[in-house]
Amino acid sequence: MTARLTVLAGPTAVGKGTVAAWIREHHPEVWLSVSATTRPARPGEIDGVHYRFLSGDEFARQVREGEMLEWAVVHGRASYGTPRGPVIEALAQGKLPLLEIDLQGARQVRASMPQARSVFLAPPSWDELVNRLVGRGTETAEERAVRLDTAKVEMAAQQEFDHVIVNDDIRRAAEELVSLMRSH
Ligand code: 5GP
Numbered sequence: 126m127t128a129r130l131t132v133l134a135g136p137t138a139v140g141k142g143t144v145a146a147w148i149r150e151h152h153p154e155v156w157l158s159v160s161a162t163t164r165p166a167r168p169g170e171i172d173g174v175h176y177r178f179l180s181g182d183e184f185a186r187q188v189r190e191g192e193m194l195e196w197a198v199v200h201g202r203a204s205y206g207t208p209r210g211p212v213i214e215a216l217a218q219g220k221l222p223l224l225e226i227d228l229q230g231a232r233q234v235r236a237s238m239p240q241a242r243s244v245f246l247a248p249p250s251w252d253e254l255v256n257r258l259v260g261r262g263t264e265t266a267e268e269r270a271v272r273l274d275t276a277k278v279e280m281a282a283q284q285e286f287d288h289v290i291v292n293d294d295i296r297r298a299a300e301e302l303v304s305l306m307r308s309h
Contacts, residue, residue, distance in 0.1 A: 130216060130238060131306050134231035135246035136279035137272065138257040140289045140292045144215040145225040149265035151195060155303060156220040160213055161187065161196075164203035177208070193228065205230070207308075221306050228282050236284075244302060245286035249293045254280070 133139050148155050161177040163184050172178050179187070184204050186195055196206030207224055215222040224234065234241050244245055246252035259269050283289055288305060292298045 128222065128236070129306075130212065130222050130241040131302075132226060132234050132241055132243045133225060133246060133302065134228050134282075135242070135292075136248070136253065136254060136276050138276070139246050139248050140295060140298075141225050141259075143295050143301045144292065144302065145223070147295050148223065148303060151299070152303050154221060155189070155306065156215045156222045158207050158215075158222060158224045159228065160205050160207055161205055162205045164205075171192050186306045192235070196231035197227055197233075199227050199229075207234075212219040213251070223302075223306065228279055232285070242288070242305070243246045244288045244290055244305065245281060245283040246298065247280075247289050247291050249291055251280070 133145065141177070145157060149157050151160070154251070159173065159177055161179050161181060161184060163181050164176075166172065166178050170176065170178075184196075184206065187193055192209055193206035194209040194212055194262065196204060199205050205227070207226060207230065212222055212224070220245055220301070223229075226234070231243055235243055248257070255273065258272050258276060264272070289306075290298050290301050
């Protein structure tokens, strides 16, 4: 049995990061890729654990030299990418590798590694996603409209994925994902 890469993507605010954090804490047998990013670390984030925090120049160099398996500018703000070497190594060692990335990145991985399994994390309903997106009340009406348009486009992408998991409950969704990863 050869190890298979799993890619988890989904619309903004669906809770991918929370599901990934749950898996990191409860499933040490899953190997979570540490992404590189040009955004600054948030309080509590550790370099090399949550992200590799890189300068714009260093990120560009790694892209140029083919060191990223995929990469994208997310929300027009910062670059994010998956370092290729550690993923290849994890696969070679028969680990269960998981990438939590955005939709653009998921498409790139599907193109370059067709054997990868792609999983779309979906909200329980459209209204639920809208609540999560606009619920904070910190955005202007215009910003909210842009985010909702983005979410619509992102939701339409779910047909491209091998599996859809509904994030009705973080623990349940995470367990469904881990059993899916173990199933081959
Ligand atoms: P945050 O800055 O909130 O940690 O993450 C913002 C977004 O970046 C999330 O949607 C997350 O899925 C995406 N992201 C994180 N790492 C990667 C990566 O390596 N590649 C791509 N394409 N997106 C990523």
